[in-house]
Amino acid sequence: MPSLETSLPPDWVFIETWVDATSRIPYVLMVVADQKGNYKIYDPKENYKSILESNRYEDVEEFLLEDEYDLVGKRFSDQVLTPPQLAA
Helix, strand or coil: CCCHHHHCCCCEEEEEEEEECCCCCCEEEEEEEECCCCEEEEEHHHCCEEEEEECCHHHHHHHHHHCCCEEEEEEEEHHHHCCCCCCC
16 A cells, blocks of 8 residues: 655655544545655555646645645655654
């Protein structure tokens, strides 16, 4: 089964989680940005299929807000998710 990890670009910068809380069962989408300034929305329910790609964050945000999605928590960066190097 595909996962977000297998879909992530190797040079990803941040991930955001967005939720549509207006539906009976909240629906989650994920935004991933890479170092080249590209943004993709992934749908976990559809095996992390990319449903929108843009080189402008505003396009991605507009798409999500138009469909009444809300940003959950904060943006996660690769620095937050990568464990610190252990001292030798």
